[in-house]
Amino acid sequence: MKRALHWFRRDLRLHDNTALRQAVDAAGKVIPVYVISDWKGEHRWTGPNRQEFLCRSLAELAGRIEQAGGKLIFRQGNAVRELALLAKETKAEAVYFNRDPDPFGREVEEELARVGETQGFAVVACKDACLHERNEVLTGSAEPYRVFTPYSRAWAKLPKDKPVAKVTRIRTPSGIRSEPRPTLETWRIKIDAEILPAGEEAARKRMTAFITSGLASYGAVRDRLDLGGTSRLSQDLRYGLISIRELFERCREKMETLPKEQRDNASKYVGELIWREFYQQILWHFPEVLEDSFNPRFRGMRWTDDPRAFERWCAGETGFPVVDAGMRQLAQTGFMHNRARMITAMFLTKDLHIDWREGESYFMRQLTDGDIASNNGGWQWSAGTGADAAPYFRIQNPWTQSARFDPDAVYIKQWVPELRDVPAEKLHAAPAPGLRISRNYPAPMVDHATERERALEMFAKYRDATATR
Ligand SMILES: Cc1cc2nc3c(=O)[nH]c(=O)nc-3n(C[C@H](O)[C@H](O)[C@H](O)COP(=O)(O)OP(=O)(O)OC[C@H]3O[C@@H](n4cnc5c(N)ncnc54)[C@H](O)[C@@H]3O)c2cc1C
Structure with missing residues (x-):
């Protein structure tokens, strides 16, 4: 084969890249391409931190491809349309790519296969993720x-x-039109978080x-x-x-x-x-998990609509030190420790009784590692509606969780600096009703024991109602 496209997606590397390796082995010349989405501003499934991480990774990838003798081409818009146009312009005989595990990626792949058939280019999809x-x-x-x-x-x-072996040489034909490399300006957004290199x-x-x-x-x-x-x-x-x-x-x-x-x-x-x-x-x-509970017993369950409580959770101002530490780590770095993800997610669903989908969407907009499958799985697990064995009645207590997993309150003090001078043991126990842990820190917004009982009741009632349907 003379020419092929390699469509970069969730595989921004030259080491052990299945589809890229196959494209380079099969074709004399390879046109590596990334299609920038038209997304601007708000989105349920991504946010500025992820876009920035993506832009920086693409910049590095473009440099690596250049060192290997090739050129990364950028196009912007509908992926299938842009790939079909590029294949036509460059007379590419095939489009290689690595399959995307989520349902949105799957739809695009199916459409590309149909267009390839009509337009006469082969579509080679590989397992890689x-x-x-x-x-x-x-x-x-x-x-x-x-x-x-x-x-x-x-x-x-x-x-x-x-x-498979690293790709060290890419020969890209010259004179192919490319959009500029994307930056956050492309979508007119900016980040405040300090993300990893x-x-x-x-x-x-x-x-x-x-x-x-x-x-x-x-x-x-x-x-x-x-x-x-x-x-x-x-x-x-x-x-x-x-x-x-x-x-x-x-x-x-x-x-x-x-x-x-x-x-x-x-x-x-x-x-x-x-x-x-x-x-x-x-x-x-089960792609329906993106819309409703994995466990059919809890489908359609009604949650509390409380925008003010949700805002306090997002801002890390709940008055529960470990919850606030996790939420602030997320806002400041685009990352949260797994244990804190579980604690904060359970707090939202079991203490505030707010719909897990609201938390899922907030995480997706903040996390640099935001991944539809893992995030949905983690949220449904924490909410007690998901696959596998975290039944709804297993409710973590934020106070004992922090005592167990942050005994000296090092994590709490790092992310909630106003608590730096408070002794660790005071940070692992609810203050007496009406009191605060510290003057400049809010009182807990709810009583965990009371809300736990309410959650148990809410789940049990719904489960019994669906059992008789
Ligand atoms: C509510 C909630 C939301 C989550 N959202 C995401 C998300 O959007 N993206 C994401 O990658 N992970 C998510 N996780 C899983 C987990 O929290 C992160 O993968 C982990 O914290 C990432 O840090 P690490 O790379 O240091 O993990 P490590 O502990 O070093 O784990 C190694 C790798 O295994 C995978 N992994 C670890 N734990 C899990 C898990 N429980 N489920 C699926 N994969 C896992 C990740 O790819 C991770 O990089 C979520 C968990 C919860 C409870």
């Missing part, structure tokens, strides 16, 4: 798994693809640092808010700055060198990578 996708992990009766543990066992038994090189450094010095202790420290013992690779996996095959392979190699206890810590990490794929396959098989 996960180790196992779609129908690869099914029960004995060929049904999708709805519960994590048996899914993870079946997942672990399957053979895994190995990484973007791009493939920064992501690879994070991966190496974690494998070298974090993996062996991961299981022991992953829940501790104050220790920062997680990999911080979620945004890199989200944008494909690192490949899941390479990450998995490097974990596997490292684990072979570790003694039993450390190997167990490390296998906890692999377990988290499986959660990511579990939620991807939930979304693939």
Whole structure:
């Protein structure tokens, strides 16, 4: 084949990139292209932090492609229309891309395949964003798994693809029109958060640092808010700055060198990578989770509409130190520790009784790693409406959670500086009614014990009502 397009999407890297590797091997010349969306301003599924991370990663990718002898072409607008036009202009015989795991990406791919057929270019779609996708992990009766543990066992038994060689040479024909590289100006937005360095090189450094010095202790420290013992690779996996095959392979190699206890810590990490794929396959098989509860018993349940309470939660002014620390970490960095995500999500749904979809959407607009499948899965898990076994009656207590996972209140004090001088034990217990933990900090906006009872009642009532329908 003389010419092919490679459409970059969630795979912004040259190392171990399945579709790019195939395009470069199959065609004499390759036109790497990124199609900038027309989105301006508000969006349910993304926000400024993610767009900035994307722009910086694209800038780095453009530089890497240039070093490899090619040129990254930018087009803007409807992806299918732009790819079809570009294929026509450049006489490309095929469009290569890596499949996107979410339902929006899937629609675009199906349409591109139809247009390719009419216009006469081949469409080559590759698996790349996960180790196992779609129908690869099914029960004995060929049904999708709805519960994590048996899914993870079946997942672990399957053979895994190995990484492919890095692309080091790309030959792009000259004279192809390109839009300017996108910046936040493209969408007229700006960010206030301090996000992590973007791009493939920064992501690879994070991966190496974690494998070298974090993996062996991961299981022991992953829940501790104050220790920062997680990999911080979620945004890199989200944008494909690192490949899941390479990450998995490097974990596997490292684990072979570790003694039993450390190997167990490390296998906890692999377990988290499986959660990511579990939620991807939930979304693939049950796309309706984006609109309503995964658990049919709680579909249509009525939540409290309280915009003022929601605002206080978003602003980190609930009067619950650990909740406020998480929400402020999110606003200031576009990231929140997993334990804090669970605590804040449970607080919104079980203490304030606000619809998980409101929290889901707020997280998506703030998180640099915002991923439709993982975020929806995490929210439904926390709300007690989701796949797998966090039943609605398991309600975390924010006070005991912070005592357990931030015993010296290091995390709380980092993100809620007005509490810096308050002794840790005062930050893990509700003040007496009408009192405050500190003069310059709000009193808790609700009483956890009372709201817990209300939540239990609300869920039980609805569950019983749906059982008799
Ligand atoms: C309410 C809620 C919302 C969430 N939203 C997102 C989201 O939008 N995007 C996202 O990537 N993760 C999300 N998670 C999962 C998890 O919180 C983050 O993946 C994790 O905090 C990222 O930090 P890390 O890379 O240091 O994670 P590590 O602990 O180092 O985990 C390694 C990798 O495993 C994956 N992972 C870890 N935990 C989970 C999980 N529970 N579900 C799915 N994948 C997981 C991530 O890709 C992560 O990078 C959410 C969890 C909850 C409870």
